[in-house]
Amino acid sequence: MTMQATDIATYNFAYLDEQTKRMIRRAILKGIAIPGYQVPFASREMPMPYGWGTGGVQVTASIIGPGDVLKVIDQGADDTTNAVSIRAFFKKVADVAVTTETAKATIIQTRHRIPEHPLTAGQTLVYQVPIPEPLRFLEPRETETRKMHALEEYGLMHVKLYEDIARHGRIATTYAYPVKVEGRYVMDPSPTPKFDNPKMHMSPALQLFGAGREKRIYAVPPFTEVVSLDFEDHPFEVQSFDQPCALCGAHQVYLDEVILDDHGGHMFVCSDTDHCEKRREEGHAGHLAGDAFAALQHNVPGDSGKKE
Amino acid sequence: MVEAETIDGGFANPVFDAQSVFRAVMDAMARPGTVQPVAMLARPPAPLSPVAAAVALTLCDNDTPLWLDPSLQASPAAKSWLGFHTGAPLAGTPSDAHFALVSKPAELIALENFAQGTQEYPDRSTTLILQLDSLASGADLLLEGPGIEKMAMAAPTPLPRHFVEQWKQNRSRFPRGVDVILAAPEGVACLPRTTRIKTMEA
Numbered sequence: 001m002t003m004q005a006t007d008i009a010t011y012n013f014a015y016l017d018e019q020t021k022r023m024i025r026r027a028i029l030k031g032i033a034i035p036g037y038q039v040p041f042a043s044r045e046m047p048m049p050y051g052w053g054t055g056g057v058q059v060t061a062s063i064i065g066p067g068d069v070l071k072v073i074d075q076g077a078d079d080t081t082n083a084v085s086i087r088a089f090f091k092k093v094a095d096v097a098v099t100t101e102t103a104k105a106t107i108i109q110t111r112h113r114i115p116e117h118p119l120t121a122g123q124t125l126v127y128q129v130p131i132p133e134p135l136r137f138l139e140p141r142e143t144e145t146r147k148m149h150a151l152e153e154y155g156l157m158h159v160k161l162y163e164d165i166a167r168h169g170r171i172a173t174t175y176a177y178p179v180k181v182e183g184r185y186v187m188d189p190s191p192t193p194k195f196d197n198p199k200m201h202m203s204p205a206l207q208l209f210g211a212g213r214e215k216r217i218y219a220v221p222p223f224t225e226v227v228s229l230d231f232e233d234h235p236f237e238v239q240s241f242d243q244p245c246a247l248c249g250a251h252q253v254y255l256d257e258v259i260l261d262d263h264g265g266h267m268f269v270c271s272d273t274d275h276c277e278k279r280r281e282e283g284h285a286g287h288l289a290g291d292a293f294a295a296l297q298h299n300v301p302g303d304s305g306k307k308e
Numbered sequence: 309m310v311e312a313e314t315i316d317g318g319f320a321n322p323v324f325d326a327q328s329v330f331r332a333v334m335d336a337m338a339r340p341g342t343v344q345p346v347a348m349l350a351r352p353p354a355p356l357s358p359v360a361a362a363v364a365l366t367l368c369d370n371d372t373p374l375w376l377d378p379s380l381q382a383s384p385a386a387k388s389w390l391g392f393h394t395g396a397p398l399a400g401t402p403s404d405a406h407f408a409l410v411s412k413p414a415e416l417i418a419l420e421n422f423a424q425g426t427q428e429y430p431d432r433s434t435t436l437i438l439q440l441d442s443l444a445s446g447a448d449l450l451l452e453g454p455g456i457e458k459m460a461m462a463a464p465t466p467l468p469r470h471f472v473e474q475w476k477q478n479r480s481r482f483p484r485g486v487d488v489i490l491a492a493p494e495g496v497a498c499l500p501r502t503t504r505i506k507t508m509e510a
Contacts, residue, residue: 013323022369025330026406029367030431032337033487033500035454039431063334065327121339150427182454182502184483204457206338221338221455221500 014061014094020044024062024217028208031219036185037149038132038216046212053086054212056109056128063124063208064090064107069097071105076113076254076271083111100274112175114196116253116275119205121222127190129211132218134178134188154186157229165234174239179226186229187218195238195254200226245270246288248279314388317351319365325349329366333489336498341451341460343443345495353385355411360439360491361389367435368394368407375405375422375434379412386411405434413438416468419478422486430483433501440464440492450506451499462497464490475505 012018020042027041046054064070070090074083078100086109087098099105102117109126119125131137135145138156148154157178164172177194181187189197190209200207200220207220220226230236244251246267253275255268267288270276280289319325332344352361368374374396380386390396390409399405402421410416422434446465449472468474478485478501485501499505 013327018323018326019369019371021326021330022367023371025334026367026372027431028334029337029435029487030433032334032455033502034430034483035502037430037483040429063327063331065331066324122335146428202457206334219338221502223457224454 011093014064014090015047016044016058016061020058021062024058027217028059028062028219031208031217032206032221034185035220035224036181036187036218038211038218041215041217043212043215048085048089050213051130053082053109053111053128055210055214055217056111056126056212057086057089057210058212059126059208059210059217060090060107060109061094063126064094064096066094066096068106069099069104071099071102071108071274072110073108073113073115073272073274074111075256076115077273079273101278102274112191112193113254113271114192114199116250116270116272117278119199119203121204123205125203125205125207127192127207127209129188129190129209129216130213131176132188132190132209132211132214132216134176134186149185152184154180154229157186158231161229161231161234165231171230171234171236177236178229180229181220182225183227187220187226189226193239193254194228194236197226197228197236198238202226241268243268244286245276245279246286248276248284248289249286250276250279250284311385311388313353313385314392317353317361317389318393319349319362322365325362326366329362332496333363333366333498336489336496337455337487337500339455339460340453340498340500340503341456341462343492343495343497346491352389353383355379355383355439356386356389356409357411357439357491357493359493359496360409360411360437363437363489363491363496364390364396364407364409365393368396370395370397372406373397373399373404375399375402375408377408377410377412377416379415380409402434408434408436410436410438413440413468414466419468419474419486424481424484424486427484430485433484433486435487435489437489437491438464438468440490441466443490443492443494443497448508450508451503452506453500453503455500456503462490464492464497472505472507475499475503479504 027039030039072083072087074080102115111128176191209218228236254271256271336344350361403423425433443464446463451460488499490497
């Protein structure tokens with residue numbers, strides 16, 4: 001392996017020292033062997049604050065090699081602060097190829113979205129997780145939640161979902177929607193919109209989750225059952241949008257609301273920027289694509305609503 | 309006195325060699341039954357095999373008590389090589405081991421002797437590294453479970469005695485239980501505790 005010594009002279013490859021990588025690698029293997037179980041690990045200080053994805057960064061640093069192609073997304077976007085800085089970090093400390101194209105990446109580090117483009121076998125999705133414990137807001141004591149997982153005692157979670165129904169008439173949880181992995185562990189899929197939950201089920205890609213501040217790693221192997229919790233009379237449903245993406249016209253994708261002016265003007269666009277750009281290159285156009293968008297700066301557009 | 313063979317034969321390029329071996333093991337663990345090739349990166353003294361030794365170098369260090377089967381235990385060369393290159397302390401009893409290196413799987417003690425983890429901390433279990441002759445010339449095993457789309461096939465040999473029955477018991481202890489890394493000359497394959505094994509009824 002030839003590395004330019006001048007590039008990363010002061011750091012080991014991928015920033016972490018080898019003993020730390022071994023410790024994280026052992027945790028990853030246990031996580032894969034016990035799908036959905038949160039493996040404790042000795043999370044390190046990283047050159048970024050907790051909450052900026054230190055868990056995901058440590059997982060990526062422990063698995064990445066010179067042959068990998070890395071994609072980093074933040075709420076679906078490749079071009080926002082968190083994504084840009086983590087991508088630059090790995091370019092600097094590991095000298096790896098980076099991409100924004102989902103299909104070309106071997107490792108995709110994500111904060112709270114799963115790309116719209118279907119993942120394939122051989123790809124690894126690394127989630128940055130803030131609170132790994134799905135029961136934490138129901139039971140603050142770690143000793144108790146650990147016991148609840150040990151005894152498979154998840155009644156409290158169903159009570160929580162039931163209270164949603166009693167209060168709102170439907171399950172009001174829209175992100176970090178709890179899932180059951182392989183019929184055993186209830187897991188927090190990280191604060192992804194519940195829209196993405198079905199993509200985790202039987203995904204051909206390996207999914208790794210890293211929570212740096214909370215010091216937990218967990219995993220979902222490929223082709224593993226991931227079922228969103230629900231009730232027979234209130235089945236799990238994903239968000240639906242009554243409008244396509246304003247720029248690329250895509251249906252059945254997750255949309256972000258973008259405020260356009262101070263008169264209440266807004267539009268809905270794909271949250272997955274790579275997906276949206278690809279579609280526009282292919283010639284798909286939404287109602288605000290191209291010139292329409294420029295003209296809009298002077299007009300107040302009609303109401304376009306999103307319904308849950 | 310330190311012999312040359314103790315010091316020789318580690319990873320030539322520790323960072324990248326460990327990374328490539330780990331990715332092979334990770335992919336094998338994530339896709340049970342698949343054989344992930346491992347380059348001949350380690351040159352350990354017999355009876356250690358190069359692939360099993362590479363896995364040990366990748367995963368073991370001074371945090372991980374290592375259990376050796378009697379034939380490795382009887383080899384001062386293998387013991388001092390592992391000690392020099394990994395720094396792993398030897399586990400006196402199998403239930404204290406984080407990893408177990410097994411050079412003669414056919415003579416292995418029962419899987420239930422190894423650390424199984426607890427119901428609260430099922431990750432505190434032993435991972436066994438078995439040195440095999442082949443991953444393709446044994447009796448066919450049908451594998452099902454997470455990581456496998458429908459069904460996978462493996463034919464590792466030699467396996468511990470009554471392995472299919474032992475594995476069924478291991479599976480029934482879930483989430484507790486041991487995980488197995490099969491190291492053969494052609495590469496590694498893994499059996500995480502979630503994998504269900506069926507024998508081919510001919």
